[in-house]
Amino acid sequence: MSFFLLLLLLPLFFTIFIFTILLKHIWIPLRIQLHFHQQGITGPAYRPIFFGNSAGIRRRMIAEAELSRPVSFSHERVVERVMPHYYNWSKVHGDPFLYWFGSNARLAVSDPDMIKEILVSKSGSFGKIRFNPVSKGLFGEGLVGLEGERWVVHRRIASQAFNMERVKDWVPEIVDSTRNMMIKWDANIEEATNNSELEFDVHREFHQLSADIISRTAFGSNFSEGKRIFELQEQQIVLVLQSLRNVYIPGFRFLPTKRNMTMWKLEQETTELVRNMIEKNKSAKQNSTTLLATLISPSKIDDTLDLKEIVDECKTFYFAGKETTANLLTWTFLLLGLHQEWQDKAREEVDRVCGQNAFPCSDDLADLKIVTMILNETLRLYPPAVMLMRQASQNVRLVGRLDVPAGTQLFLAMTAVHHDANIWGEDANVFNPMRFLEPRNHLASFFPFGLGPRVCVGQNLAIVEAKIVLAMIVGRYSFAVSPTYVHAPMQSLTLQPQYGAQMIFSRRS
Template sequence: MEITTVSVLGVAAIFLFYTWRILNWLWFKPKKIEKFLRDQGLKGTPYRFFYGDLKEIAQMMNEAKSKPMNLTHDIAPRVSPFFYKSLATLGKSCFTWMGTKPVVHISEPTMIREVLTNYNKYQKARGVNPITKLLLRGLIDVEGDQWVKHRKIINPAFHVEKLKHMIPAFYVSCNEMIHKWEKVLSQQRKCEVDVWPYLQTFSSDVISRTAFGSSFEEGRKIFELQREQAVLVVKVVNSIYIPGSRFLPTRINKRMKEIGQQVSGSIKNIINKRIAAMKAGEASHDDLLGILLDSNYKEINQHGNNNSGLSIEEVIEECRLFYFAGQETTGNMLVWTMILLAQDTEWHTRARDEVLCVFGAKNPDIDGLSNLRVINNIFNEVLRLYPPLAILRRLVHNETKLGNLTLPAGTLIQINTLLLHHDKDMWHEYVNEFKPKRFSEGVSKITKGQAVYLPFGGGPRICIGQNFALLEAKMALANDFVTLFFLSIAIILACSAHNAYSSTSVWRSVDSTHTVSNVSHIL
């Protein structure tokens, strides 16, 4: 009898213990953090049991995307409707909730610089659902000493001296795209062209040629699978994660694992062929994969230890990152550049004249592309109005002092890049207008050296591929400027006529910006 009583009491104690832990996780701890943040003068949304603000975020996003979008550069209410409303109501520094986690929004330049500079203290916010790891890992995901190792080995692949050898690949891919447009135009006097699929193919082709020395056809399946994986990841992120649910045989879980295996297998086959060719003395070191493998082997030989380099699995992850990060960003930037130049004939003329002056009848080269100052200002303004990432997130693992704030362990820090780039206090009354002249004296001059312009992030973890992306985009414009301008005019007219984002690639790229942001901030 006594044993039975002890057993019952033991079970009851265990039940109460775990019940308390669950209630503390779902209610008491978030409410305590909420009070702690409010006591410091921060305004924020009230914590809602379990979901936080996730339901409202999803609802407002669905409502925003269901409506037509006018020809305006004020895209924040569409791309980030919940955060746009929250910061407008609560202030530029405030807090919201991602499930049970507090999200502190910062806009003070000194705070932003501190967060982006101290990458060990403010680490990338990991996805709540571990299954998101099936999309991307590699450099974007590792921390501490692992990040230092990955960055050191990958750096040579994106050095300017290496990039100049990739200019011919940019040129070939760009010519193929333009020849397709010319073929369409030769069949009829005028036509409406949806350039977005062509630009996707162009950026994908560039990655295939420069990363693996292959054509787009060889990498087509990888691109398609990665895009499908990104859509599935966004669905997972926008739902509440229940620990262990990734092991359930749901349709999404099974498909994501299947895609992950297929992509890894395809890339591994490419790598194995390259390694075999290198051993036979047949491989070229002019593409990203060749440079990466060469840099990796040098690092291993220098230290005489395999652990000092990347494993084959890690090389595969870096290649997956090449594919994903190198595709959407450049395509989005190019389509928006075309649209903005089609609307502004003065800047179109200035850019065209600069290209003709620098190159004349010559094929674009690295020196000429680097001297396109007008186009560089145009790209800076495009990236301000339409940054690749709408938000940047970091996580603090321990209680941390940031400016005048004390942040509890587990707090997410959010930098709203899109809202920052459209901040009237920073960019003045013409904030939502296309004015490349604002960058004529350089980024540092207009920003006064403050961390308020972050198209590629900032600090030591700034995007390693930014020079690659800008060179690729410059080649696309310089190669046949007149053709690009003509077709962008057709897009603008189509947008005005249909007045619906779903009927044209223009607004699909707005929604693509949101999709990429959703993917990036969870990794």
């Protein structure tokens, strides 16, 4: 009897399945597309993923940009290289425009008023887009991807660890790590053939330095102890980036493909190393000011995290803490190597504030005003994150005229905003730190660390670290961009030089 009942129900199940597919992949997207078209918002037309999709076009544009001829060392084509889909589609469809990632509608936005509402005044109507499950091996389920009450708890704990007074206490650690790197540089310069200058890839050097600093300040270890974790994360980045550029197929990550098995192995080893580090540091938690100590023993009983939550936060901060500052330093030194007049201005200020041959201390930070302007201008031209993503959690109206349905994803084109001549003037693509001498006119014209409640919790450490490292190096060395350097900004998970950053350093007399 049950067999005949099953035969009768099969057509019903099949009909429901087909109806669900048509609803999700045909009716709803076309209805959303019409909704935006009626408001004057156009974009590449929606096509179901099985007929080709703008996600594939976007992926091809990014691949072509990375394979394209490198550009001269100017800043006009940064947007074109790092977000080619935005660059090309905005020229055709204007801004904002609508495009598609699978059956998900994405609204690309570069209007500061709209961005301010999304990130600040109406932030409660927008949440983070759920991570592609493949990326959990790299980030875990830490602060970057959390929502709701758990985000509040994790944010409160991380804010305690990265408040400015705590970060200032880490200045001696930052100085010590940087000094060790400079000692190695000095030895290499002395061993050089001409005994006066040395060429090397500062991108690699700053990644090792930043890894050592985040290890010492946030986790109470050092680069040699955390080296394997960073190596594993660098391997994961390549695989995660490949996955993020493709529409995720539910359940695909559980198939024993070569890529998935590699991801599983990397995630397992990373998790085990982080767990061991946590156990090792538990005994020192009472006398430590590190992020790890704060995660293990928060100031409020209600903020207690379980072991998995601590592991996930460690994964997040190992990655973000290294990538953000290392890339900021890389682009800063490339820009100062290209613009020698600003290198000289920074050096004069460091000598005046810190004294010649002296290392900076926490009291010097506020007086390094030229250094601060240089870092801000670098963050404007080459922000570590090229864009931000949000998703409407409810129907919302933006700037009093644009109705955005719940579920719509928002692509906030940060790099395009930072290079917009309408915002920054005709010299928007020129390196000019003096533009930061006065406060900016619009809150959302410059947001390298985000805005609003979800502004980057580690920005204090990133800026202080960059100030200290720049001050120490510019005080001891002169440097220039090597003729072998190839200018090819590339969007990985962060904005990086595709072929490294070769520079020539010499000791000041």
